[in-house]
Amino acid sequence: MSDTDEVDAWLDANAALLGIDVAPEWRDSVRLHLRFTRDRARSVLDFPLPDEADPAPVFRA
Amino acid sequence: MIDLAWSSAGAIASAVTRGEVSAAQVVERSLGRIAQRNTALNAFTAVTVERARARAATQPTGPLAGVPFAVKNLFDIAGLSTLAGSKINREHAPASADATLITRLEAAGAILVGALNMGEYAYDFTGENIHDGPSRNPHDTACMTGGSSGGSGGAVAGGLVPIALGSDTNGSIRVPASFCGIFGLKPTYGRLSRAGSFPFVSSLDHLGPFARNTTDLALAYDAMTGPDPRDPVCTGRVDAPVGPTLATGINGLRIACADGYFRAGASQEALTALDSMAKALDATLRIELPEAARARAAAYVITASEGAALHLQRLRTRPHDFDPDVRDRLIAGAMIPSAWVVHAQKFRRWYRDAVLRLFQQVDAIIAPATPCVAPPIGQKTFMLNGREVLLRPNIGIYTQPISFIGLPVVAVPVPQRESMPIGVQIIAAPWREDVALRIAYDLEARGIVRAPRPPE
Numbered sequence: 001m002s003d004t005d006e007v008d009a010w011l012d013a014n015a016a017l018l019g020i021d022v023a024p025e026w027r028d029s030v031r032l033h034l035r036f037t038r039d040r041a042r043s044v045l046d047f048p049l050p051d052e053a054d055p056a057p058v059f060r061a
Numbered sequence: 062m063i064d065l066a067w068s069s070a071g072a073i074a075s076a077v078t079r080g081e082v083s084a085a086q087v088v089e090r091s092l093g094r095i096a097q098r099n100t101a102l103n104a105f106t107a108v109t110v111e112r113a114r115a116r117a118a119t120q121p122t123g124p125l126a127g128v129p130f131a132v133k134n135l136f137d138i139a140g141l142s143t144l145a146g147s148k149i150n151r152e153h154a155p156a157s158a159d160a161t162l163i164t165r166l167e168a169a170g171a172i173l174v175g176a177l178n179m180g181e182y183a184y185d186f187t188g189e190n191i192h193d194g195p196s197r198n199p200h201d202t203a204c205m206t207g208g209s210s211g212g213s214g215g216a217v218a219g220g221l222v223p224i225a226l227g228s229d230t231n232g233s234i235r236v237p238a239s240f241c242g243i244f245g246l247k248p249t250y251g252r253l254s255r256a257g258s259f260p261f262v263s264s265l266d267h268l269g270p271f272a273r274n275t276t277d278l279a280l281a282y283d284a285m286t287g288p289d290p291r292d293p294v295c296t297g298r299v300d301a302p303v304g305p306t307l308a309t310g311i312n313g314l315r316i317a318c319a320d321g322y323f324r325a326g327a328s329q330e331a332l333t334a335l336d337s338m339a340k341a342l343d344a345t346l347r348i349e350l351p352e353a354a355r356a357r358a359a360a361y362v363i364t365a366s367e368g369a370a371l372h373l374q375r376l377r378t379r380p381h382d383f384d385p386d387v388r389d390r391l392i393a394g395a396m397i398p399s400a401w402v403v404h405a406q407k408f409r410r411w412y413r414d415a416v417l418r419l420f421q422q423v424d425a426i427i428a429p430a431t432p433c434v435a436p437p438i439g440q441k442t443f444m445l446n447g448r449e450v451l452l453r454p455n456i457g458i459y460t461q462p463i464s465f466i467g468l469p470v471v472a473v474p475v476p477q478r479e480s481m482p483i484g485v486q487i488i489a490a491p492w493r494e495d496v497a498l499r500i501a502y503d504l505e506a507r508g509i510v511r512a513p514r515p516p517e
Contacts, residue, residue: 010396011396014395014396015392015396018373018376018377018395018396019377020376020377020380020392020395021377021380022392023380026380026385026388026389026392029385029389030389030392030393032389033365033389033390033392033393033394034393034396036393036451036454037361037362037365037393037394037397040357040358040359040361040362041358041362041397041401041404041405043354043355043358044355044358044359044362044401044404044405044408045401045404047352047355047408047411049404049407049408049411053407053410053411054407054410055403055406055407055409055410056264056406056407056409056410056413
């Protein structure tokens with residue numbers, strides 16, 4: 001599957017699941033942001049963390 | 062009589078307290094400045110004329126007696142719909158009460174004069190807004206104010222009010238402070254109550270003040286601190302006010318200069334500003350924040366996901382009513398797998414622990430606030446590390462890794478000889494706003510940093 005096909009499959013499956021109607025003229029822009037987000041997420045996912053690592057959704061400084 | 066447009070909040074409050082000028086005179090001067098300059102700056106989306114006059118007539122007292130201020134339009138103002146820069150929220154019922162921080166500033170004697178322009182739903186670093194038009198930079202109205210608290214930057218830099226409030230999720234106080242050449246304080250996460258403000262990313266949202274000098278930042282900050290049961294994230298701790306220690310100097314403080322990630326990609330202006338401050342502070346130690354690029358990436362993922370979750374229903378039912386730039390990013394954000402977001406939150410914990418270890422060696426770290434000076438309004442890309450990249454997602458590269466773990470930051474303006482001003486971040490350990498403010502005060506007293514007065 002090419003990168004474009006993969007991103008399109010991601011977009012279409014989620015748009016249906018979430019009930020968001022993505023107009024044809026928005027697709028290029030949404031694809032761009034999906035790729036940008038995916039690349040950033042990959043850099044975070046590449047970082048090894050222990051199973052015990054505690055997430056910080058409500059952060060206390 | 063003092064020049065009310067360009068006086069500090071402290072000077073105005075002193076003059077009002079001594080009876081040299083009335084709160085009503087101060088308010089009329091501010092309203093006059095807004096009427097005169099707002100067409101060019103587009104900073105205000107609402108001016109609360111009647112409310113301000115009524116309040117001035119009560120002859121308020123306190124450390125901010127008679128000081129006009131304005132707030133980003135995501136703060137609730139009783140009687141107005143809270144826009145958060147959007148078209149959709151215009152249909153919301155008017156707020157029934159003021160945001161906590163407005164109430165606290167007014168309790169200190171300040172007078173609210175209006176609501177300020179901002180990027181839609183705060184998902185923005187430019188200060189542009191498709192519904193209200195762009196906020197314009199007082200130093201060059203063809204240039205961006207920075208965002209998302211664009212009107213807050215423009216109103217303070219343009220001499221319309223001495224104090225404004227904004228919000229900062231990833232840099233939305235520090236970026237406009239940098240582009241507009243003023244001071245901004247993003248306190249520790251959880252320090253100031255967010256009650257009565259429209260959210261963006263609960264995990265990362267902060268509120269804070271803008272001013273044209275450090276003393277005014279401290280005055281506003283001290284008036285706003287304190288627990289608030291209306292915000293579950295707001296801290297219960299009570300620290301001493303920062304005002305009394307502001308002028309105690311920086312002897313003994315260990316100050317380092319951020320290296321690596323925080324120098325790569327910085328323009329000559331940003332590096333010149335940073336290096337001139339490092340020299341003035343004798344900050345010879347260079348320090349690397351571990352995994353800063355990943356921290357920024359993780360902040361990006363959390364922001365996109367939480368922001369999208371907040372707006373999901375609106376994206377389903379009213380996508381055409383969003384700013385397209387904001388909508389398309391939010392739609393992509395709604396499609397992020399949950400495991401990525403949880404991993405980003407776990408990484409946040411790791412990164413926090415790693416950075417806090419640095420604060421065992423140093424008391425403060427200085428870093429650029431923005432990679433460049435204010436770009437022209439409408440510009441879509443800029444050069445970063447020798448590559449042309451999208452402007453919107455990249456203006457916050459130096460602010461995101463800091464707010465990601467809630468560290469307090471004062472953004473200070475460094476005037477440039479031949480270009481627009483630019484800011485530097487003074488970053489302190491959690492709950493040590495006093496340290497960052499002391500350093501800012503010292504630099505200002507020595508003329509290293511100052512808010513330049515724009516041409517009119």
